[in-house]
Amino acid sequence: KNEVEQSPQNLTAQEGEFITINCSYSVGISALHWLQQHPGGGIVSLFMLSSGKKKHGRLIATINIQEKHSSLHITASHPRDSAVYICAVRFGKTSGSRLTFGEGTQLTVNP
């Protein structure tokens, strides 16, 4: 069964802390997405990864294909980073397969 698991489910941090959110999946994938969903509901695509590491501002995403694991890091966290972070995976080797979503991690950053 193709599964995506995120941890932790909920995370509370103090402003300035380094944050890590994890995503594990069950079988081989062709792409992994990290998404951010703010309280109003809008979804922002943060990263799409198939290997290695990507960085954008204070956000870093890594993926280890052999271990079937990805992490999203936030450096110098800020209250505006408070949101739900969702890992979504495309199983298989082709672009035709659908995305499978993790349950999301609710991040709250307190000032």
Next chain:
Amino acid sequence: GAVVSQHPSWVICKSGTSVKIECRSLDFQATTMFWYRQFPKQSLMLMATSNEGSKATYEQGVEKDKFLINHASLTLSTLTVTSAHPEDSSFYICSARAGEDGFEQYFGPGTRLTVT
């Protein structure tokens, strides 16, 4: 990066009426668009996949006569909720696939539908 827009961002309608939600890819051509539904505190649930110029493929349990999807051009897909019922109240999100290999996928901001 690529931008996907949705209109309206929120809508309130009465039971029995129909509501149309538009999804546009603003700066790229999207051969495939996806429609998702999200209930509070839950993850996105795929409703249907639409390819430009052809009929949408609906997921099991999604009523195609209730949720009409039209993908008339490479930049526009519409979802029409027909004979809306309060249980249709939800957050509807579209997503468009871009890129030569089709792996890139971008999400719209979502439309919150409330049926009274």
